[in-house]
Amino acid sequence: MPDRRPEVRLGEYESAELASDQLTARDLDRLHALQARGCLTLTTARAGWRLKADATVGVVPLDRVRLVIKPKFAIPGEQLMAWLAYALHTTVPTAARRWSSSPDGYADLVASALLEECEKLLREGLRRDYVRRQSLQPVLRGRLDVAAQVTRRFGQLDQLHVRAFDREADIGDNRILGTALMAALSLSTDAGLARRLHDVADAFPHSGTPAAALRALERTQYTRLNARYRAAHTWARLLLHGGGPNDLLTDHGSTAGGLLLAMPALWEAVVRRLATEAVAPHGGRPVPSNGKTGITVRGDLGSASTFRPDMLLSLPGPGTHQHALLPVDAKYKRYDRHGVSAGDIHQLLTYSAGYTPVNAPRAVIVHPQPGGYAQRTLQVGSPQRGLGVIHVLGIDTHAPPEQAGAWMRTALP
Structure with missing residues (x-):
């Protein structure tokens, strides 16, 4: 009920x-x-x-x-x-x-x-498959269970303990x-x-x-x-x-x-598929961001900690066998209404320093933006040098996912 x-x-x-x-x-x-x-x-x-x-x-x-x-x-x-x-x-x-x-x-x-x-x-x-059943039958069907027949029927043959395979939906x-x-x-x-x-x-x-x-x-x-x-x-x-x-x-x-x-978690799964499908036509693919490719912190109290982006993309470079890495992070936050937080900027800068070329550090944030698409670029620098570029992409969650995927293919740097 x-x-x-x-x-x-x-x-x-x-x-x-x-x-x-x-x-x-x-x-x-x-x-x-x-x-x-x-x-x-x-x-x-x-x-x-x-x-x-x-x-x-x-x-x-x-x-x-x-x-x-x-x-x-x-x-x-x-x-x-x-x-x-x-x-x-x-x-x-x-x-x-x-x-x-x-x-x-x-x-x-x-x-x-x-x-x-x-x-x-x-x-x-419904799919059916052969299922093994043990039953008591008046005639031999399948294979006789000799041990059960001897111990339970004591030599009587009017009923037989048999093992058979039947096609069932169970x-x-x-x-x-x-x-x-x-x-x-x-x-x-x-x-x-x-x-x-x-x-x-x-x-x-x-x-x-x-x-x-x-x-x-x-x-x-x-x-x-x-x-x-x-x-x-x-x-x-x-x-x-x-x-x-x-x-x-x-x-x-x-x-x-x-x-x-x-x-x-849903947004992370959405961004993972959007990014994978966006780079696939150009020869890109996702790669693991843990294990040998993970960013680790050692020497502190306790066990070693790690930094792991939601997604790490391998993109073809200008050379024949060259590939560049691009970290992508899914943020379920209102970055259509306020600026990117300092904590997320620090996090993305760590990813860009760990995975992208020294001369062109970059990373991507993908956030939901109900009612439209948006793209902006954050330039992070110090008086001495530029520290990195963070691309902030807003995905229209009022649109069908397929339409969002088409926009992602044009917006992903």
């Missing part, structure tokens, strides 16, 4: 007050766990509690209320699923194209995306989706969506627990036999993990029992 608990709705970076009797002891434990992960802030207020959201959107079903955090700052609600699908390298579900941010919410959108892919699989026919690929559909059903607020989820879930086998389904997902290898399951598994992973690109609250086995998406 759809969730009927009263809702507390707020946008990212907004706050709301809750009465003391709206939160149970278990709710407080959940919210404090979310606070420890930087998703929100919970403080005491005169009438109870004050809840402030961070750069996290989604839903957390609590015992007495349902907490809904809507996208507000950078990506409008009607575009969120398009950008999420772009970051995950999957197709945009049909449900996302006709969604408005008012009644449904992020959880219903992801549930709709999973439902759409599962309905498609049902129309095409396989890992389908059990993952059956478990994810049940998880989506527990988060749904729309009666029609809940009914469809329930009907489709009945057609899939279940693995028992989300943990078992997640373990099966980690072991899944895609071949031509199950490649059509990849999109459905992508949405299932979000629901089962309860998060997004960074899978919030899965470390140490803790879960909030909801569906949350960290917007900075």
Whole structure:
């Protein structure tokens, strides 16, 4: 059945007050766990509690209320699923194209995306594979289990313990989706969506627990036999993990029992794909920014620390075999409204000094800019010499991701 608990709705970076009797002891434990992960802030207020959201959107079903955090700052609600699908390298579900941010919410959108892919699989026919079964049969079918026959039937031959392989739909690929559909059903607020989820879930086998389904997902290898399951598994992973690109609250086995998406992690994934596709036509490619190519700090107290940009691009140089490195950092900040912070300038200068030529140090910041594209260049210097150039690129998050990618190809230095 759809969730009927009263809702507390707020946008990212907004706050709301809750009465003391709206939160149970278990709710407080959940919210404090979310606070420890930087998703929100919970403080005491005169009438109870004050809840402030961070750069996290989604839903957390609590015992007495349902907490809904809507996208507000950078990506409008009607575009969120398009950008999420772009970051995950999957197709945009049909449900996302006709969604408005008012009644449904992020959880219903992801549930709709999973439902759409599962309905498609049902129309095409679920994948079946040979599954080994042990059963008691009146005739020999498959191979006789001699040990079981001798110890359990004591020489009687009217019933035979046999081992046989049957083609069944009760396989890992389908059990993952059956478990994810049940998880989506527990988060749904729309009666029609809940009914469809329930009907489709009945057609899939279940693995028992989300943990078992997640373990099966980690072991899944895609071949031509199950490649059509990849999109459905992508949405299932979000629901089962309860998060997004960074899978919030899965470390140490803790879960909030909801569906949350960290917007900075989403933005990093978006920028990673935008930059990769922008330089590919010119022979560029991403390279690792850790290990041998990482910037390290040694000799201080404690373990060695590292500086690692969100992305490091290898770009072809003027020579035949020459390549230059370009550090790119994704910043989920309002750099369309105020200047780049001193901390980020210091960070990008470190990247440019570590990766780019001494005579032309440069780095790139990519930030969301709702409603338009923007490009500006920061010249950082001292009385003795220039220290570096930082290109600041603003991506229009109101536009389709493909349009943003075309602009990125022309703007990336």
